[in-house]
Amino acid sequence: MxxxxxxxxxxxxxxxxxxxxxxxxxxxxxxxxxxxxxxxxxxxxxxxxxxxxxxxxxxxxxxxxxxxxxxxxxxxxxxxxxxxxxxxxxxxxxxxxxxxxxxHAPGAPWQTGAAQVAQLLRRLHSMEIRIDAPDGCNGSDDLRDHTRRILGLCKTQVRQRLEQLCPQTHVAATPDTCLIHGDPVAGNILVSDMSLTLIDWQCPALGDPCEDIALFLSPAMQRLYRGAPLTPEEEEAFLTSYDQPQILARFNALRPWYAWRMAAYCLWRIENGADDYAAGLELEIASL
Structure with missing residues (x-):
């Protein structure tokens, strides 16, 4: 912060x-x-x-x-x-x-070095700690239902545009859930010397690690907190450093669902007075 x-x-x-x-x-x-x-x-x-x-x-x-x-x-x-x-x-x-x-955790909000963030999240997702947290979205059915609930709160005509962009693939829920941060955006990752600290733990879950990956890579969230989406090179550095092929294959299959949900969320924020989400909405639609 x-x-x-x-x-x-x-x-x-x-x-x-x-x-x-x-x-x-x-x-x-x-x-x-x-x-x-x-x-x-x-x-x-x-x-x-x-x-x-x-x-x-x-x-x-x-x-x-x-x-x-x-x-x-x-x-x-x-x-x-x-x-x-x-x-x-x-x-x-x-x-x-x-x-x-x-x-107070020393450091400044994350700006560069996507590989470090990938390593941080991979270590978090591999921990055995089980906290009494709610279940996160798991699989495309959960993401579809969650997105429809968000769109149900929206009133403008853009809602219909987003409803038509609903992905058509199916990805089953994974049994390999873990503690996820739930909001690992650039503003919640503090960089000090060579260490990273995650702050703002008010929405953790026991869920799919792909959720954290999607939120960090989200072009809307990167635009909002860092000023610009990740470059293809930064994204590749992140994915290479996360280095969990099965999880990354799952993430790639779920990626359109995460983008669709984030687009719906951006629309909801815009309709509730947060105009700075407008660019993010278009970025997520473009990624679809």
Whole structure:
């Protein structure tokens, strides 16, 4: 996440509670972080090292990316020793909403080096950790049903255009599910020296690893968070470094389904006021 000038401090009641519990020093400075598009996030400066405070918003229900504070706290607790995620310090709920408080992960949002991201995701997908997370979409039938639910929330004529682009192939569900991040976009991957850290664990699942691959490679998500889709060379570097032929063959078979779902999601975001998804919508349609 990118730090912005201090503004919009956290709710005073929440700050007071954090101070009383010894998590935050009196007079601590809060710096707004930009990166996530749903929740309010601040970098807490000082003390025994910088921390992050995330306050969850519970307004618009997102049909693709879950926003679950309990799941994020659980993932941070289980994964911090592995280096995949920051260390959780505390989590709670008050009248302002759910919140988590964790160590600040150094680094800047990912921009280059697709091979490193592939290696990170491959290591995550090979871990034996089983977290009490919901099942993810698995196979083309799930993706078809999920996309139709998203399109059912859309009202403009573009919806009919997308309905006509529904892929016709069938890919069975895989029994080889694992913990997936659920939102490994460029903005949620922090790069520091030679290490990468995944943040924003509010929508993990036990699912198909192809889901994470599709979200990272998505031209719409790359355009949104990095400014441009991956080049063919960057994409090839990612796929080569992921180096799991069976999973990649499955991903290639499912790729039109992921693109169709992402196009539907972009349309839903546009209809709900996020005009910056317009370019992504056209990119996903073009990929179909």
């Amino acid at each position: 990118i730090p912005l000038p201090a503004s919009n401090a956290p709710p005073p009641r929440l700050v007071d509670d954090l101070c009383r519990s010894g998590l935050v020093e009196a007079g601590a400075r809060f710096q707004t972080l930009y990166g996530g598009r749903t929740n309010q996030v601040w970098k807490v400066l000082g003390g025994d090292g910088d921390k992050v405070l995330k306050l969850y918003r519970s307004g618009l229900r997102n049909p693709l990316f879950r926003n679950d504070a309990r799941l994020e706290a659980l993932c941070l607790t289980e994964l911090a020793p592995t280096g995949f995620a920051p260390r959780l310090r505390a989590a709670g709920q008050d009248s302002d909403g759910h919140w988590v408080f964790y160590d």
